[in-house]
Amino acid sequence: MFSKACEYGIRAAVYIALQSLDGRRVSVNEIAEEIDSPIAFTAKILQQLSRNNIIHSVKGPTGGFQIAREDMDAVKLNMIVKAIDGDKIYVGCGLGLKECNAQKPCPLHDKFVDIRTDLSKMLKSTSLFELATGLEVGLTYLKR
Amino acid sequence: MFSKACEYGIRAAVYIALQSLDGRRVSVNEIAEEIDSPIAFTAKILQQLSRNNIIHSVKGPTGGFQIAREDMDAVKLNMIVKAIDGDKIYVGCGLGLKECNAQKPCPLHDKFVDIRTDLSKMLKSTSLFELATGLEVGLTYLKR
């Protein structure tokens, strides 16, 4: 569904949001530890998110990553997915034709578009804040 | 969503079904031509489908691939996906945790499971015959 990079990216963003709720700024090392991901690879992904203004980074001692409270509401999952995986899950054909096209649809088009539309709606409507709150009360987990 | 191999596998199976409706047995070369896929790679995928009894292969002159009319109803998409991509789309966690687990869910679990369940139902209920008939009447396409 999502690439590994995107999975790490979402988990990382949720963790940063959670910590930012407590006013804590977090380092790559801490993030990788807490979401159980490869450190250097995670750093690369965080750079992408930072360049796309999805998270905020601060260099130097006491530096790290954080997300402003308002941004946790504004940042929806689809923004993270788009920043990392591009728009292939939104425009791609389920059976691999060049692009999805209702004029010359593949045999699975109608059924595939239904699913994809649901997925897209879900991603567009789910905010980082929403995901972080489940974590906060111990209902959900970012690693096992 | 699906791997390239799986996409080719589904397109190939639909094409074989379509031709089998006319009593024609088709070669790898013809299949690859008609679904616009790499020949040798497609051959590998057809072997997998054949070993999983999803399509039937015949060696030698006049040989090729075919699917019995009954099997076109019996073979659902989920069987092809499972044969090629395994069950990761059925048991995997959307955020990449080891496996999806409602006891210790990731923050996206509930929403992800909804989508995945719809996808799973769709794949389990869609037969090869159904996909082939759309092609037959010129409503859908396997290449562009």
Next chain:
DNA sequence: CATTAATCGGACAAAAATGTCCTTTATTTG
């Protein structure tokens, strides 16, 4: 101002997915 701690960015490495080539095996046909 020197040290230190942190991200940034580029080059590289490893693994997995995708794709190719060639030999073997089975089967039909002359």
Next chain:
DNA sequence: CAAATAAAGGACATTTTTGTCCGATTAATG
């Protein structure tokens, strides 16, 4: 039986994704 045809299967090549390493840059602190 010999020749030709088509799938089967193994080895190899390429590309993409995933992951690592290290020097450069930025900023805080004594």
